[in-house]
Amino acid sequence: MLTVEGATVRYGRFEALAGVQWSVGTGESTVTALLGPSGCGKSTLLRAVAGLEPLAAGSICWDGVDLATTAPHRRDFGVVFQDGQLFPGRTVAQNIAYGLARRHVRGRAAADRVAEMLRLVQLDGFGDRPVSALSGGQAQRVALARALAPRPRLLLLDEPLAALDSQLRESLAEAIGDIVRRAGTPTVLVTHDHREAALVADTVSVMRDGDIVQTDTASRLWRRPVDEETARFLGARASVPGTVRDGVLTTALGDARLTGSADFGELRDGPCTVALRPEAVSVRPDPEGDAVVEHAAALVAGWRVRIRMGDEVFECVGDRPVRPGARVRPTLEPGAVAVIGR
Numbered sequence: 001m002l003t004v005e006g007a008t009v010r011y012g013r014f015e016a017l018a019g020v021q022w023s024v025g026t027g028e029s030t031v032t033a034l035l036g037p038s039g040c041g042k043s044t045l046l047r048a049v050a051g052l053e054p055l056a057a058g059s060i061c062w063d064g065v066d067l068a069t070t071a072p073h074r075r076d077f078g079v080v081f082q083d084g085q086l087f088p089g090r091t092v093a094q095n096i097a098y099g100l101a102r103r104h105v106r107g108r109a110a111a112d113r114v115a116e117m118l119r120l121v122q123l124d125g126f127g128d129r130p131v132s133a134l135s136g137g138q139a140q141r142v143a144l145a146r147a148l149a150p151r152p153r154l155l156l157l158d159e160p161l162a163a164l165d166s167q168l169r170e171s172l173a174e175a176i177g178d179i180v181r182r183a184g185t186p187t188v189l190v191t192h193d194h195r196e197a198a199l200v201a202d203t204v205s206v207m208r209d210g211d212i213v214q215t216d217t218a219s220r221l222w223r224r225p226v227d228e229e230t231a232r233f234l235g236a237r238a239s240v241p242g243t244v245r246d247g248v249l250t251t252a253l254g255d256a257r258l259t260g261s262a263d264f265g266e267l268r269d270g271p272c273t274v275a276l277r278p279e280a281v282s283v284r285p286d287p288e289g290d291a292v293v294e295h296a297a298a299l300v301a302g303w304r305v306r307i308r309m310g311d312e313v314f315e316c317v318g319d320r321p322v323r324p325g326a327r328v329r330p331t332l333e334p335g336a337v338a339v340i341g342r
């Protein structure tokens with residue numbers, strides 16, 4: 001298990017990591033996403049774990065052993081960066097075998113392991129290809145196979161899908177999750193995309209301004225973001241005051257029974273702040289409704305509707321066309337609302 005305690009990294013006077021506390025590889029969780037906006041320090045934390053960035057303070061331990069004096073290549077961590085960084089003049093198989101030779105796995109044993117890795121990343125038959133003849137997605141799968149071949153105790157993936165188009169990203173994100181679970185290798189995936197984090201990870205750690213602000217399952221993160229900034233980063237567009245009583249949330253936009261989700265299990269009665277993604281509020285035409293439509297646009301399924309209620313404006317969804325100026329009634333969707341805080 002990886003334990004990061006008080007990890008601090010400074011570039012000159014700028015503190016890129018501000019005393020990070022973090023654990024990876026606990027319990028049933030195989031994949032941890034390290035999620036946060038650009039510049040929050042994700043890569044710096046990953047590089048520090050890999051031994052590529054010296055700590056100004058704090059420690060990074062594996063199973064209780066401090067790695068401060070362990071060189072990067074002796075940490076037994078596999079690393080994949082955004083662009084894979086394959087060795088250009090070599091074949092796919094030679095790339096995958098690279099880390100094996102350094103571990104004195106050669107000959108038949110190395111060839112078997114390379115074949116096993118090619119099967120794992122579904123590139124059987126690609127061993128003799130030069131890596132220059134691969135697509136972007138294939139190249140990243142080779143990079144993954146190369147990192148997994150020496151059986152690292154931890155795999156560190158720094159935005160491995162960032163250079164790929166969105167459709168490929170989604171399918172490859174799922175494939176990465178399957179591959180590392182089959183290999184049984186605890187994995188950290190750096191991403192700034194919360195959808196990608198939710199697709200792949202068992203656990204998501206949200207990072208901001210050089211610190212980790214929340215670690216939870218994706219489902220709990222959606223429903224119980226630790227603060228408003230985290231909720232906004234996860235797609236919330238607005239927040240409203242609410243009250244919880246006996247599992248029912250009441251807001252100016254309607255009520256929602258929250259007892260259906262374990263993520264709301266320990267919610268205490270009393271006032272709260274509710275974060276609203278557009279999907280959390282649906283509207284239907286109603287001449288008696290409290291809200292007026294400002295704008296409506298067709299989505300692939302349904303409508304995105306902007307409404308005004310008094311001084312406040314909310315993004316909502318609807319299942320039928322509504323015209324600007326029309327009156328509508330909002331309803332809260334219990335499966336999509338988020339209640340901020342612990």
Ligand SMILES: Nc1ncnc2c1ncn2[C@@H]1O[C@H](COP(=O)(O)OP(=O)(O)OP(=O)(O)O)[C@@H](O)[C@H]1O
Nearest residue numbers: 011014016036037038039040041042043044045192
């Ligand atoms: N070598 C460096 N010298 C000075 N500042 C740096 C250096 N590397 C990173 N930084 C700064 O540290 C902060 C964290 O950078 P880092 O690359 O870890 O962020 P990130 O969350 O991975 O961002 P992105 O998603 O854009 O890659 C940024 O403000 C960055 O400008």
